[in-house]
Structure formats: structure tokens, C-alpha cells
Amino acid sequence: MTEDIRWKQRFQQFDSAHSLLLQALAIETPSVVERAGVVQFFEISFELSWKLLKDYLEAEGFSPVGPRDAIKQAFQSGLIEDGHAWMQALTDRNLTTHTYNEKTAVEVDDKIRNQYAPLLALLHSGFKERIGE
Numbered sequence: 001m002t003e004d005i006r007w008k009q010r011f012q013q014f015d016s017a018h019s020l021l022l023q024a025l026a027i028e029t030p031s032v033v034e035r036a037g038v039v040q041f042f043e044i045s046f047e048l049s050w051k052l053l054k055d056y057l058e059a060e061g062f063s064p065v066g067p068r069d070a071i072k073q074a075f076q077s078g079l080i081e082d083g084h085a086w087m088q089a090l091t092d093r094n095l096t097t098h099t100y101n102e103k104t105a106v107e108v109d110d111k112i113r114n115q116y117a118p119l120l121a122l123l124h125s126g127f128k129e130r131i132g133e
Contacts, residue, residue, distance in 0.1 A: 007055035011127050014048040018124050021045045025117055032102065035109050039096050042112045046093045049123055053079060056127075080123060089116045 021041040027034050054070040057077065064070040067090055075083035092108050 007052060007059050008131055010048065010052040010055045011131055014045065014052050014127070015124065017041065017045040017048050018120055021112075021117065021120070025113060030109070032105075035105055036100070038109055038112060039105055042108075042116060043093055043097055045120055046089060046116070049120055050090070052123070052127065056130075079126070080119070082119065085115055085119055089119060092116070 021038070021044075024030075024034065024038045024041045027038075030038060050067040050070050053074040054064050054067075056079070057064050057070060057073050060077070062073050062077070064073045068087070071080070071083060071086045071090065074080045075086070080086055088111075092111060095104060096108050
């Protein structure tokens, strides 16, 4: 049986998106356009993060369906530590994906910088270890 490498490929995609998010977050006082970029890179990174979790869990024999299920199973399996924060990140990602409101963008930008980027960084470092980098 060959090893399922889908999660490894997904990690490479997540790694690239995460790098772009970190570059955007380096802008301490973003303009409206730069803030929109932070939010967009967060949306992409978050989307790839839950898909990475889903792919990894499938390789481990689980069958998560959708982001909520993948996050719950990842929490139960010890892949992530703060399930509640991950669910809040999902809620905010869904909020920003479907509409643009400057007040919401400012609030989410703050959450990305202070809550969600650290979650994604922990996931990133954990999977770097799993992949052997």
C-alpha cells in the first residue's frame, strides 16, 4: 500500500499561503487595501488549514465532512489545542468571505493578528515536524 501524500501536498499549499499571511501581518498599520490583503490571506490560509487537517485525518482513517467536522476531530485527536478558537476563526472566516464591511474588517484584522495567526502558526510548526522539516 502506498502512503497517502495528499496531506503533504496540502501542507505545501498551506505553507505558501501561511508565508504570505505572515508577510501581510508584518505591516503594523495597514491601509484599507493592505487590511483587505491580510483578511484575504487569512481566508486562504484558514481554508487550506482545515483541508490539511481533513486530509491528514483521512490518512489516519477518519472521515470528516466539512470544516466543522475536521476541526472537531482534529481537536479530539490532539492535532489542535483550542477547538473553540478554531471554531471562532471559522465563523469569522465565513463572515469575511461573504461580505466586506470596513468595521468588520478592522475587528477581524485584530483577531487575526492576536488570536488566529498564532493558531495557524502552531498548526504550521506541528505539521513541519510531521513532514520532517
